[in-house]
Amino acid sequence: MAWEVVVGIETHAQLATKSKMFSGASTAFGAAPNTQAAAVDIALPGVLPVANRAAIELAIRFGLAVKGAINRRSIFARKNYFYPDLPKGYQISQYESPIVRGGEIRFTLNDAERVVRLTRAHLEEDAGKSLHEDFHGMTGIDLNRAGTPLLEIVSEPELRGAKEAVAYARALHALVMWIGICDGNMQEGSFRCDANVSVKKTDEKGLGTRCEIKNLNSFRFMEQAIEFEAKRQVELLEDGGQVEQETRLYDPERGETRSMRTKEDAQDYRYFPDPDLLPLVVPEQLLSEILQGLPELPDVRRERFVREYALTVYDAGLLTASRAAADYFEALVKAAGVEPKLCANWQTGELSAVLNREEQDIATCPVSPQMLAGILRRISDGTISGKAAKQVFEVMWKLGGSADEIIERDGLRQVSDAGAIEKLVDEVLAANARLAADYRSGKEKAFNALVGQVMKASRGKANPVQAAEALRRKLG
Amino acid sequence: MLNATLAELSAALAAKRTSSLELTRACLERIERLDGTLNAFITVDEARALEDARRADARRAQGDAGRLTGIPLAHKDILCTRGLPTTCGSKMLAKFVSPYDAHVIERFDAAGAVLLGKCNMDEFAMGSSSETSHFGPVRNPWDARLVPGGSSGGSATAVAARMAPAATGTDTGGSIRQPAALTGVCGLKPTYGLVSRYGLVAFASSLDQAGPIGKSAEDLALMLEVMAGFDPRDSTSVDRPQQRYSQELDLDLKSLRIGLPKEYFGEGIEPGVRRAVEEAVRWFAAQGASTVELELPNARLGVPVYYVIAPAEASSNLSRFDGVRYGHRAAEFADLIDMYCRTRAEGFGTEVKQRILVGTYVLSHGYYDAYYLQAQKVRRLIARDFDLAFKKCDLILGPTAPSTAFAIGAKTEDPVQMYLNDIFTIPAPLAGLPALSIPCGFDERGLPVGLQLTGAHFSEARLLGAAHRYQQASDWHLRVPKETPL
Amino acid sequence: MSLSHDQIRRIARLARIAIAPGEADALAARLNRVLALVEELRAVDTAGIEPMAHALEVVQRLRPDEATEPDRHELYQSVAPAVQDGLYLVPKVIE
Ligand SMILES: [Mg+2]
Numbered sequence A: 001m002a003w004e005v006v007v008g009i010e011t012h013a014q015l016a017t018k019s020k021m022f023s024g025a026s027t028a029f030g031a032a033p034n035t036q037a038a039a040v041d042i043a044l045p046g047v048l049p050v051a052n053r054a055a056i057e058l059a060i061r062f063g064l065a066v067k068g069a070i071n072r073r074s075i076f077a078r079k080n081y082f083y084p085d086l087p088k089g090y091q092i093s094q095y096e097s098p099i100v101r102g103g104e105i106r107f108t109l110n111d112a113e114r115v116v117r118l119t120r121a122h123l124e125e126d127a128g129k130s131l132h133e134d135f136h137g138m139t140g141i142d143l144n145r146a147g148t149p150l151l152e153i154v155s156e157p158e159l160r161g162a163k164e165a166v167a168y169a170r171a172l173h174a175l176v177m178w179i180g181i182c183d184g185n186m187q188e189g190s191f192r193c194d195a196n197v198s199v200k201k202t203d204e205k206g207l208g209t210r211c212e213i214k215n216l217n218s219f220r221f222m223e224q225a226i227e228f229e230a231k232r233q234v235e236l237l238e239d240g241g242q243v244e245q246e247t248r249l250y251d252p253e254r255g256e257t258r259s260m261r262t263k264e265d266a267q268d269y270r271y272f273p274d275p276d277l278l279p280l281v282v283p284e285q286l287l288s289e290i291l292q293g294l295p296e297l298p299d300v301r302r303e304r305f306v307r308e309y310a311l312t313v314y315d316a317g318l319l320t321a322s323r324a325a326a327d328y329f330e331a332l333v334k335a336a337g338v339e340p341k342l343c344a345n346w347q348t349g350e351l352s353a354v355l356n357r358e359e360q361d362i363a364t365c366p367v368s369p370q371m372l373a374g375i376l377r378r379i380s381d382g383t384i385s386g387k388a389a390k391q392v393f394e395v396m397w398k399l400g401g402s403a404d405e406i407i408e409r410d411g412l413r414q415v416s417d418a419g420a421i422e423k424l425v426d427e428v429l430a431a432n433a434r435l436a437a438d439y440r441s442g443k444e445k446a447f448n449a450l451v452g453q454v455m456k457a458s459r460g461k462a463n464p465v466q467a468a469e470a471l472r473r474k475l476g
Numbered sequence B: 001m002l003n004a005t006l007a008e009l010s011a012a013l014a015a016k017r018t019s020s021l022e023l024t025r026a027c028l029e030r031i032e033r034l035d036g037t038l039n040a041f042i043t044v045d046e047a048r049a050l051e052d053a054r055r056a057d058a059r060r061a062q063g064d065a066g067r068l069t070g071i072p073l074a075h076k077d078i079l080c081t082r083g084l085p086t087t088c089g090s091k092m093l094a095k096f097v098s099p100y101d102a103h104v105i106e107r108f109d110a111a112g113a114v115l116l117g118k119c120n121m122d123e124f125a126m127g128s129s130s131e132t133s134h135f136g137p138v139r140n141p142w143d144a145r146l147v148p149g150g151s152s153g154g155s156a157t158a159v160a161a162r163m164a165p166a167a168t169g170t171d172t173g174g175s176i177r178q179p180a181a182l183t184g185v186c187g188l189k190p191t192y193g194l195v196s197r198y199g200l201v202a203f204a205s206s207l208d209q210a211g212p213i214g215k216s217a218e219d220l221a222l223m224l225e226v227m228a229g230f231d232p233r234d235s236t237s238v239d240r241p242q243q244r245y246s247q248e249l250d251l252d253l254k255s256l257r258i259g260l261p262k263e264y265f266g267e268g269i270e271p272g273v274r275r276a277v278e279e280a281v282r283w284f285a286a287q288g289a290s291t292v293e294l295e296l297p298n299a300r301l302g303v304p305v306y307y308v309i310a311p312a313e314a315s316s317n318l319s320r321f322d323g324v325r326y327g328h329r330a331a332e333f334a335d336l337i338d339m340y341c342r343t344r345a346e347g348f349g350t351e352v353k354q355r356i357l358v359g360t361y362v363l364s365h366g367y368y369d370a371y372y373l374q375a376q377k378v379r380r381l382i383a384r385d386f387d388l389a390f391k392k393c394d395l396i397l398g399p400t401a402p403s404t405a406f407a408i409g410a411k412t413e414d415p416v417q418m419y420l421n422d423i424f425t426i427p428a429p430l431a432g433l434p435a436l437s438i439p440c441g442f443d444e445r446g447l448p449v450g451l452q453l454t455g456a457h458f459s460e461a462r463l464l465g466a467a468h469r470y471q472q473a474s475d476w477h478l479r480v481p482k483e484t485p486l
Numbered sequence C: 001m002s003l004s005h006d007q008i009r010r011i012a013r014l015a016r017i018a019i020a021p022g023e024a025d026a027l028a029a030r031l032n033r034v035l036a037l038v039e040e041l042r043a044v045d046t047a048g049i050e051p052m053a054h055a056l057e058v059v060q061r062l063r064p065d066e067a068t069e070p071d072r073h074e075l076y077q078s079v080a081p082a083v084q085d086g087l088y089l090v091p092k093v094i095e
């Protein structure tokens, strides 16, 4: 009987607010230690929390986007534990009554559509940071991050294996950025995932004992960690051992997970409703306002791209990887007026390759959809070759300007004049008698070499279709 | 002058019969003379007080004075005051200087009041006798062998001994009203949400309210006008129109329906207390008020409910005292956890530690439902009793405490004996209701007895009005303790 | 019900309060007095009663999302037991 890997993902998405969940301190990243830790964030005696409206609206936006139920009355609770980066000795978090219940995330894996259900999404505040560099054997505490609003998004344990878990996490990552609730920056910790991993025999009904893996700060690590952990559990069970429920830390250096907390400190968080905060009530009016402001969602848009532009599911998936990409594509199609397939090929090919190379984002791409459309129109009407088009694009990226200007200035127009091409063909045949003979004796390969020579002689400008026609005619 | 009410002092200042500087000096001198014995103050900053007084006099000279401009006040040392120690009567905060002012302090500052000093109290407001302070017990000015009640015992004593014309206190289960009763002064616990808790070091957040302690109901009204008001920094602060309580004191007693719960006149009340309270009831009846016999069947459960909910909230509220960002830190420790455990063992006194442990227990896994959740449900039963009662009456009258002041040390061994002192004061904060205590006579030992009036939410004006009318016809509130003659 | 010394140790550990060996008996006696007092609640019939967490039936007010707090870390850290380079120092945290 085969083993099955079952994964549930808990994600902490930092909500894109200017100020903290319960204080007016800035949430900007990278400030000097404790300069963005207000009295509330460092838990001075006597200070009190007041909830940030934007954080609540962003949480609701997420709930609506995943078709979850918005809890019209949710409760902030206190999760009590001692840790130096937790100044109050408790974290304010929603416990029994989260703001979002249920919902689903849709994504594609190997061209197949998957739907994963969400358990809940709740509002909470982040903790500070412990810096373990040596301060004479002490640890330094920076509370700038303390109190930053988080949305904890919990999936049902129904992801099968590392690949599917990563596909889910990527889709969720894309979604939170798509709807503008989180900047998705994983290096800065704006999007953090923990994976609950268990294994079971395929025919077993219930779930196996799970371990929670923390510190998965990239999708690559997530995949490695889940794979390692699943293997560890299977080996343990096959050796007649038992999996112990525990929190494990992924060590990317060693590519393994290791136990994080000792059992001696079994946690008892003593949750209870925070008496400093009142029930969070969401009025109907606010709900409908947020619903109206919601953009077309990625899965809907992906399906529309397949339908409307006759794209493959794969291409449509790439083009809806972000809202900026999808917006770029639609602007490109509209401006170019050429086959959407050509637009898709260029955006997922040349454009994305250069963006990668230059480490730039499509949102800040120096070549606007209108500029790129100029190139695609000239490919489509035969003015330039595909190769020349790439040259035009490179120039455009560096110096700007319209496609037509660049084509004229750099003389990249294809030679389509029949007389000129014929002259070139004659010259090539004269200089390559051997190849011509090979062709005539049946070596089809020689023909391509001849076309290549014509193109070379024209410095790439000859219309390759016309050149081939002329060659065949002459070679008779 | 030291026996004058706020209203009288305010008038004297306005008429230039005295100055804030003169008044403040008189208070400081009296503190100097008496506080060595009474121990009502933890911090007295003479220089600052005199500076405040000069500024108030200058402000008055410019014609920019309000009714409390230039009046010296004492504040319970649980309200944060910028640049001054705010200790909560604890070793944990013995050296803590607050970097900010509480809302209440800001308000009095804006009104031009003078800050005389910070008053002694039970540690973190946990107590009913002001004996648990790290800075030693407060003594009752009527008899220095006795406790002044607590936890705002320093504030009540400061007013009773005429060291300050008025003071602030905080009340979680009776901590304003009970010491007011035991020292023969007036104290009001406002409706929950009327006075911002911003800067009040939290004991039990769902119950804590700051309120005034003074010589008369009118003085309480003048103080409350300054203290009450919406504060966006406190989520539980209620946004409602500002009231002029001192202008609403002329209550018509003829239409007043006074509720007398049989539970407040039952067993366990000292005869001297009962006699004085019943005398007051007769006076109200003689003025034309009607009396209504009531039942508050769940009120007796107030004490057990309170001793689950308040410690639960406290256990969490006091977690921030961990020796990391401020306050006491143990000098020696093996590791991080040891640092926490020793810091908190050294920084907190016995009563505080005991309540943190009770609170931790009632919230812990397996006990939450049986204790904490059950207490919250019974809390609702108690609140419902009051809702029903206020359909039949306008205010509820009874004794503030079952006994007058008791000897220092008499109830420290058995926590429950101490807790039962708050049996009549605990129900109001559980239901969020306003309640006040005023002196209504003396027992056979010559110790003051407190009368408690409890009203519906935001009925402070009516409570103050009833008390004011009573005080127009009596002088219990103007008696000066015999051990601290003027 | 009465708390054993073991239970008290566990609670004290959760609350991060060291109990000196000599304190344990007196503390247990006081805690058990208090628990006996609150034991009375367990017998009360509260079927169908909503727990009451707040004294007033009001709902959470929301704050506009504005960064309003200036940097005051020097003032705040002037009362801290141990700081260096703007950081609060604690005994080494081991994960
Ligand atoms: Mg979690």
Ligand SMILES: [Zn+2]
Pocket (backbone or CB within 6 Å): A012, A124, A152
């Ligand atoms: Zn979380």
